[in-house]
Amino acid sequence: MRPLAVTVVLAAGRGRAALVVVTTAATAALLLVAAAISRVDGSDSWNGPAQEPLLAPIRDPGTRPGAVLTVVLLTVPVLLLLDQAVRLGSTGQHRRYAALSVAGATRRDLRRWAAVEVGLPALAGALLGVPGWWLLREVLGHRLAEHGAALVPTTVGPGPWTLPVVLVVAAYGALVGRRRGSRATALVARGGQRSAPRPWSALLVLVGVGVLVVISGRGGSSSPLGLTWLISAVVLVTLGSVGLAPWAAHAAGAVAARRAQRAPTLLAARRLHANPRPAGRAAAAVGAVGLTTGVLGVFVADVVQSTSSYDRDDYLVPASVVGVCALLAVALIATSIAVHSVETTGEHRRETAALLATGVPVSALRAAQRTECLLTTLPLTLAGSVAGSLGYGWLVGASPVAYAGGLAALVLVALVVGVSVVAATALVRPWLDAAVDPANLRTE
Amino acid sequence: MVYTCTMSLGSVLLGVLAAGPAHGYDLKRAHDGRFPAARPLAYGQVYATLARLERDGLVEQVETRQHAGPERTVYALTASGRDELRRWLAETEQPGPYAADELVRKTITALHTGADSVDFLRRQRAVHLEAMRALTRERAAAAEPGTRIALDHTLAHLDADLRWLEETRERIAQDGTTR
Amino acid sequence: MIDAPEPILSAHGIHKSFGRTVALRGAALELRPGECVAITGPSGSGKSTLLHCLAGVLLPDSGVVTFRGARLDGLGVDERTRLRRISFGLVLQFGQLVPELTALENVALPLLLEGRRRPDAAAVAAQWLERLEVGQLATTRPTAMSGGEAQRVAIARALVTSPDIVFADEPTGALDTVTGELALDVLVKATRETEAALVLVTHDNRVAAVADREVVLRDGAVEPGPGDPA
Ligand SMILES: Nc1ncnc2c1ncn2[C@@H]1O[C@H](COP(=O)(O)OP(=O)(O)OP(=O)(O)O)[C@@H](O)[C@H]1O
Ligand SMILES: [Mg+2]
Numbered sequence: 001m002r003p004l005a006v007t008v009v010l011a012a013g014r015g016r017a018a019l020v021v022v023t024t025a026a027t028a029a030l031l032l033v034a035a036a037i038s039r040v041d042g043s044d045s046w047n048g049p050a051q052e053p054l055l056a057p058i059r060d061p062g063t064r065p066g067a068v069l070t071v072v073l074l075t076v077p078v079l080l081l082l083d084q085a086v087r088l089g090s091t092g093q094h095r096r097y098a099a100l101s102v103a104g105a106t107r108r109d110l111r112r113w114a115a116v117e118v119g120l121p122a123l124a125g126a127l128l129g130v131p132g133w134w135l136l137r138e139v140l141g142h143r144l145a146e147h148g149a150a151l152v153p154t155t156v157g158p159g160p161w162t163l164p165v166v167l168v169v170a171a172y173g174a175l176v177g178r179r180r181g182s183r184a185t186a187l188v189a190r191g192g193q194r195s196a197p198r199p200w201s202a203l204l205v206l207v208g209v210g211v212l213v214v215i216s217g218r219g220g221s222s223s224p225l226g227l228t229w230l231i232s233a234v235v236l237v238t239l240g241s242v243g244l245a246p247w248a249a250h251a252a253g254a255v256a257a258r259r260a261q262r263a264p265t266l267l268a269a270r271r272l273h274a275n276p277r278p279a280g281r282a283a284a285a286v287g288a289v290g291l292t293t294g295v296l297g298v299f300v301a302d303v304v305q306s307t308s309s310y311d312r313d314d315y316l317v318p319a320s321v322v323g324v325c326a327l328l329a330v331a332l333i334a335t336s337i338a339v340h341s342v343e344t345t346g347e348h349r350r351e352t353a354a355l356l357a358t359g360v361p362v363s364a365l366r367a368a369q370r371t372e373c374l375l376t377t378l379p380l381t382l383a384g385s386v387a388g389s390l391g392y393g394w395l396v397g398a399s400p401v402a403y404a405g406g407l408a409a410l411v412l413v414a415l416v417v418g419v420s421v422v423a424a425t426a427l428v429r430p431w432l433d434a435a436v437d438p439a440n441l442r443t444e
Numbered sequence: 445m446v447y448t449c450t451m452s453l454g455s456v457l458l459g460v461l462a463a464g465p466a467h468g469y470d471l472k473r474a475h476d477g478r479f480p481a482a483r484p485l486a487y488g489q490v491y492a493t494l495a496r497l498e499r500d501g502l503v504e505q506v507e508t509r510q511h512a513g514p515e516r517t518v519y520a521l522t523a524s525g526r527d528e529l530r531r532w533l534a535e536t537e538q539p540g541p542y543a544a545d546e547l548v549r550k551t552i553t554a555l556h557t558g559a560d561s562v563d564f565l566r567r568q569r570a571v572h573l574e575a576m577r578a579l580t581r582e583r584a585a586a587a588e589p590g591t592r593i594a595l596d597h598t599l600a601h602l603d604a605d606l607r608w609l610e611e612t613r614e615r616i617a618q619d620g621t622t623r
Numbered sequence: 624m625i626d627a628p629e630p631i632l633s634a635h636g637i638h639k640s641f642g643r644t645v646a647l648r649g650a651a652l653e654l655r656p657g658e659c660v661a662i663t664g665p666s667g668s669g670k671s672t673l674l675h676c677l678a679g680v681l682l683p684d685s686g687v688v689t690f691r692g693a694r695l696d697g698l699g700v701d702e703r704t705r706l707r708r709i710s711f712g713l714v715l716q717f718g719q720l721v722p723e724l725t726a727l728e729n730v731a732l733p734l735l736l737e738g739r740r741r742p743d744a745a746a747v748a749a750q751w752l753e754r755l756e757v758g759q760l761a762t763t764r765p766t767a768m769s770g771g772e773a774q775r776v777a778i779a780r781a782l783v784t785s786p787d788i789v790f791a792d793e794p795t796g797a798l799d800t801v802t803g804e805l806a807l808d809v810l811v812k813a814t815r816e817t818e819a820a821l822v823l824v825t826h827d828n829r830v831a832a833v834a835d836r837e838v839v840l841r842d843g844a845v846e847p848g849p850g851d852p853a
Contacts, residue, residue, distance in 0.1 A: 257728075260741070261735075261740070261741050262735060263732055263735040263736045266724070266728060266732075266735065267721065267723070267724070270721075270723040270724050270728065271723045273723070274722070274723040274764075275723075348721075348722055350718040350719070351718055351719060351720065351721055351722060354713070354715060354718070354719035354720075355721065355732075356680075356704075357675075357678070357680045357707065357713050358707060358708065358712075358713045358719075358733065358780065358781070359704050359705065359706070359707035359708025359709070359711070359733060359736070360704075360708070360732065360733075360736060361701065361704045361736075364736060438675055438680045438681055439641075441671070441675070441680070441715060441792075442671060566846065569839075570837075570848070573828065573831060573832060573837055576828065576829065576831075576832035577832045577833075577834075579832075580829070580832045580833055584808070599829060599832070600829075602828075603828045603829050606828045607828065610665075614665070
C-alpha cells in the first residue's frame with residue numbers, strides 16, 4: 001500500500017501536492033489558533049486569574065466569539081486556493097483516469113484513488129498545521145505579548161481540539177480530492193460539459209430582503225425575536241448572494257464579451273462566460289473582503305475623528321489586524337484565480353499554442369489573463385467595499401470625514417487587488433509559457 | 445472500362461432503358477456520358493448487344509422512327525428485362541482476385557534481378573501522382589455527380605497502387621537494414 | 624514552368640533537433656507566389672517540423688528561411704508574430720480554435736489584434752464564414768461543431784487577413800474521406816481565389832494530388848525528384 005500511495009500522489013504532480021500541503025497546513029494552523037482563543041479563560045479577563053496580554057477584542061469575552069469567527073473565516077480564501085490547487089493538472093488526471101478505466105478500474109476505484117491523491121498531502125499538511133500553530137504563537141503570541149497585544153493565546157493551546165482539527169482538515173482534503181475525482185470520472189463517462197448557472201439563488205435574496213423590509217416596518221430588531229429574524233434575513237441574503245455569484249460571473253462575462261473592443265478583453269470575458277463557477281466562488285469571497293474593508297475604512301476614520309488619542313489604539317490595532325488579514329485574503333484569492341486561469345490554459349494547450357502560431361502575441365494572452373482576474377475580482381471588491389462603507393456609515397450615522405475613510409479603503413483595496421493580480425499572473429507565467437510551446441501543436 | 449463479359453454491357457444498357465424507351469444512338473450517348481472514363485461505345489457493339497437482349501426477351505422494339513437521317517428503331521424494356529435489371533443490381537460483385545498486372549510483375553522482377561528498384565519506385569510514384577493530379581483536376585471540373593463518382597473509383601485505385609508502392613519501398617528498406 | 628517568378632519563401636539547409644532526435648537534416652524548399660505544394664513522406668520524416676520552421680513557429684538550429692527576401696531569424700519575436708498573423712495563415716489537423724470563443728469571434732481575432740474595430744472585424748469575419756458555407760455557425764462555439772465545420776471555421780480564420788501563404792498540417796487528417804474532401808476543396812478554392820500560396824502537409828495521396836507539385840521528405844531531408852540525380 002505504501003509505495004502505491006506515494007506513486008499515486010506523485011503521479012498527480014509535485015506542484016499540486018506542495019500547494020495542497022501548504023494550504024492545508026495554513027488552514028489547520030488557523031483553526032488551531034481559533035480553538036486556542038476559544039479556550040482562553042471564560043471568566044471576565046479583567047479580574048480573571050490568568051492575565052493574558054491579549055489584544056482587547058480577543059481578551060474581552062463579549063467579542064471573543066467574533067474573534068474566533070474571524071479567524072475561522074480567514075480559512076475561506078485559503079480553502080479557495082486549495083480548491084484551485086486540486087484542479088491543477090486535472091487534464092492529466094482526466095487522461096490518466098480514462099486510461100485506468102479502460103484498463104478496468106471501476107469508478108469507485110478511481111474516486112478512492114483521487115481521494116488518496118489529495119488526502120495524503122492534506123494529512124501531511126494538517127499535521128504540519130501543529131508546528132504552524134506553534135510558529136504563529138511564537139510570532140503573533142509571545143512577540144506581540146511584550147506589547148500587550150498578542151493575537152494568539154500563549155497560556156492556552158488548542159488542547160483536546162488538536163486531533164479533531166487535524167482529522168477534519170485531512171478529511172476535507174480527501175473529500176475535495178474525491179469530488180474532483182468523481183468530476184473527472186464523470187467526464188470520462190460523459191465527456192460532457194456542465195450547463196450554465198441559473199439565477200435561482202436570487203429567490204433567497206428576495207426572501208431575505210422581504211424579511212428585512214417587514215421587520216424594519218415593525219419597528220426594528222429590538223426584541224429577541226426581531227434579532228432572530230434579522231440574523232436569518234442576513235444569512236439568507238448572504239447565502240443567496242454567494243449562490244448568485246457564478247450566475248453573475250456568467251452574465252457579466254457575456255455582457256463584457258459583447259462589448260469588448262480588444263482581443264485580450266474578448267478572450268478574458270469569454271473565458272469567464274464559459275467557466276463561471278470558480279470565478280463566481282472567488283468573487284463571492286472577494287465581495288465579502290470588500291465589505292469588510294469598506295466597514296473598516298469608515299470605522300477607522302470615525303474612531304480617529306471621535307476618540308481621544310489615548311483610547312484610539314484599542315480600536316485601531318484590532319482594526320489594522322483585520323485590515324491586513326483582509327488584504328492578505330484578497331491576494332490569496334487573486335492567486336487562486338490566476339491558478340484557475342493558468343489551469344484552463346493548460347487544459348487547452350493545443351489551442352493556446354495554435355493561437356501563438358497564428359500570430360497572437362504572448363503579451364496578449366498575458367493581458368487576457370490579467371483581465372480575467374481583474375474582471376472576476378475587481379467589480380465585487382469595489383461593490384462590497386461601497387456597500388460596507390455606506391451600510392456601516394448609515395448604521396452609525398457617520399460624518400463626511402468617516403465616509404472619506406471609506407473612500408480611502410476603496411482606493412486601497414482596489415490597489416491591492418490590482419497589485420495582487422499582476423503579481424499572481426507573473427507567478428503563474430512559467431505555466432503559460434509551457435502552454436504556448438509549439439510542441440503542443442503536435443498530435444499526441 | 446473494358447467489358448470483359450458481354451452481359452455487363454447488356455445490364456448497363458438495360459439500366460439506361462429503365463429511364464424510358466430509346467434508340468441505339470441515344471443509348472450510346474447516355475452510356476458515354478455516364479462513364480466518361482470508359483472507352484466510347486462502338487455502334488456495332490450497341491446493336492449486337494441489343495440484338496442479344498431482344499433474343500433473350502429482355503427488350504422489345506416499340507417503333508421505328510424516320511427523321512431526316514437514317515431509320516431508327518426504338519427499344520424498350522420488357523417485364524422480364526425489368527426483372528433482370530433488378531436482379532443484376534441486387535447481386536453483389538466478386539471482389540477480385542486481382543491478377544498481377546504489369547506494375548507488380550515489373551517490381552518483383554526488378555527485386556529479383558537486383559535492379560535499382562528504389563529509383564524505379566520513386567519514378568513510378570511521380571507518374572502515378574501525375575495521373576492522380578490530372579484526374580483530380582478533371583473531377584473538380586466535372587459537374588455531374590455520376591462522373592465524379594466514377595473518377596473517384598479510378599482515383600481510389602491509383603491511391604491503392606501508390607500506397608502499395610510506398611509499402612514496398614519501406615519493406616525493401618527494412619530488408620536492407622535487417623539483412 | 625514557363626517563366627518562374629521569384630520565390631516568395633525559400634528555405635535552405637534546415638537542421639532541427641529535439642534533444643537527441645534529429646527531425647530535419649538539411650531540408651530545403653522554394654515556394655512561388657500562388658503555388659500549391661504538397662509535403663509528403665512517411666510518419667516521423669519531419670513534415671510538421673519543416674512546416675513549423677517555414678511558418679516561423681520554430682526557428683531552425685541551422686539553415687535559413689527567407690520570406691520576401693527577409694530572413695525569419697533576423698526578425699524580432701514581435702515582428703515574427705506579426706508576420707504569422709498578417710502574411711501567413713495556419714490550418715492544423717484539429718483543435719486550433721479557442722474553445723471559449725464563438726466561430727465569428729475566432730475568425731475576427733486576428734483582425735482585432737491588428738487594431739480593427741470590433742464591428743468591422745465582425746463584418747469581415749462574417750463574410751468569410753459565409754464564403755466557406757458556415758455562416759449559420761457564427762454564434763456557435765467550437766465544442767458544438769462537427770470536425771468538418773470546425774475545419775471550415777479554421778480555414779476562415781487562416782484566410783481572414785488575406786495572407787500570402789497558407790500552411791496546412793494534415794488539414795483533413797481528422798475527417799472522413801468525403802468530409803475531408805469537401806474541406807480540402809474549400810481550402811484550395813479559397814487560397815486560389817485569394818492568390819495565396821498553399822503548403823499542404825499530408826500523408827494522403829489523394830490530398831497530395833490536389834497540389835501543383837510534391838516534395839517528398841524522408842529522414843528529415845527532401846528526396847530528389849524523378850528528374851534529379853539520385
Ligand atoms: N517537440 C518535440 N519534441 C521531441 N521530439 C520531437 C518534437 N517534435 C518533433 N519531434 C520528433 O521529430 C521527428 C519528426 O517529427 P514530425 O512531427 O516533424 O514528423 P511528421 O513527418 O510530421 O510525422 P507525422 O506524419 O507522424 O505527423 C519525430 O521523430 C518526432 O518524434
Ligand atoms: Mg506531423
